[in-house]
Amino acid sequence: MESKETKKSEARLMKGNEALAEAAIRAEIDAYFGYPITPQTEVIEYLTREVPLRENCKTIVLQAESEVASINMVYGAAGAGARVMTSSSSPGISLMQEGISYIAAAQLPCLLVNVVRGGPGLGTIQPSQGDYFQSTKGGGHGDYRLIVLAPASVQEMADFVFDGFKLAEKYRNPVLSLSDGALGQMMEKVVLPEAGSLKKTPAPWATTGKTKNREHNIITSLFMQSEEMEQVNLQMQEKYKSMQKEVRYEEIKVDDAEFLLVAFGLSSRICQKTVDLAREKGIKVGLLRPITLYPFPYDRLKELSNQVEFMLTVEMNAGQMVEDVRLAVEGKVPVHFTGRMGGMVLSPEEILHKIESIHESLTTANV
């Protein structure tokens, strides 16, 4: 079979999942461990197909017996200093939560990918953003945080593999790429990151075999003395504070906006169209798209609460990120929500209609 390898960074048409997998090869990951689940199975299929065709590619690709095993293989490999990742979709990510908590607690760098499907339960294989809470507020047990990146295009599905590993290795923290079934499955133009351009951060703490010039390295999250456990927690909280500077967001026509849409991932793509439709009608709508969901752009939203009449959060869930938007604006402006669930996707017109009806109700109330 012919490999899809090209060294140069030319534009290609690719599926989100495949662009992500190709970026992983180009990020020179040491290992990928995963288990098939729709709608992200193309990631492991692409890797098992492509890696053996690449000259000098030593990446380990292993289909594990479960997501539980995958995430613990990630733990072992990350603890041994490897650049390692896994990918899955919602129910599989739920199964991984114990392992993710251990990885966060042992402060191991790795990349996790959740191509979200509609839930709860077995749910559906269609796109959803129903895992926002799980991704940004914990998911597993204890006080830990993941850095959460939310791609909104096939380009970002690929780019955030590189960004994810950079952040993971910088902070010794797991990073989660949170997309959805549509971003995973759809094809778009993508310019892939250049192979070999991602430097590896040294890991002197890793279990690579105790040499004579150092004590034995131990990867653990167990500290039986409360005082010690609290200190470990305090150090982690300090680290999370220092991560706040990594906050990223995109603003579209926000400068003169009177009404602000807030949406991430696929929803933000739909909202872009809404902004255009609204502007055509002379309604000054802007869009703020959080790119990092943790850290969250609280400060910028707070600033914008002095400018806009109201905010409308658009999500493919029952209203999860909207809670963070409300926290950010501290009651200064009304924060509304609209969304669909179960794999359903809002149309730009539906969102525009919602803006108009909120605006109308405010105007009526003022009379």
Add this chain to the structure above:
Amino acid sequence: MNEKLYLEDEENLGTKELEGYENVYCRPDTLTDVPFHYCPGCGHSVVHKVLMEVIDELGIQEETIGVAPVGCSVFAYNYMNVDMQEAAHGRATAVATGIRRVLPDKYVFSYQGDGDLAAIGTAETIHTVNRGENILMVFINNGIYGMTGGQMAPTSLIGQVTSTTPYGREAANVGNPIKIADLLCLLPGAYYVTRQAVYNSNGVRKLKKALVKAFEYQKQKKGTCFIEVVSNCPSGWKMTPVETIKYLEEQMIPMYPLGDLKVPQN
């Protein structure tokens, strides 16, 4: 060694040559200078010591990475002076797989109890062996959950009284003791499977030989080596250490007979 000399040189005991005495034994560098926290009479201490002696004697301390489980031996890394990772309950061999795959020329072992390996981690156990991962699995079977205070293990005997089988284990309710080592022999990935015990000096010697073999096979990348050690738990069994030896001989070993279960076919 007389008592006076012992007291005077206690700090340096085993670490330097004493005038007029031949140094016949000292703590290997693979064991840290930390007293074991295990209950008096427990087999864990002996297995830790033998395992670390073998790693020392083979000269592979710098190339060995261990994985500690959840259970009484969760703190194995406090005593074993090699690089180690602490795994979630049942996941030691998945963690070991992750390590071994990215460090294919190192030695990797997991050290697991019966709850970890044969109950919550059964899927990982079977699939790790089925892949023939080049690791050593050391399985301590003492038929009880020691760390949580003496609950039924998958390997507890029929009729055995534990804190969750207060009237004795009944097969009709909670199933039979699971002979996981026998099950694993069916898998082509299992290269060497043996069952040993450390309640007497003969057993200790045999375990040591088995460990040496297992590391040798791992070096040759032959597949998974599995060493079960039928052990005791004075606290969990509510017995004196001496009574546990009698119970081991009369009850445990008839259920879990010692010896090689699968040896390399030449």
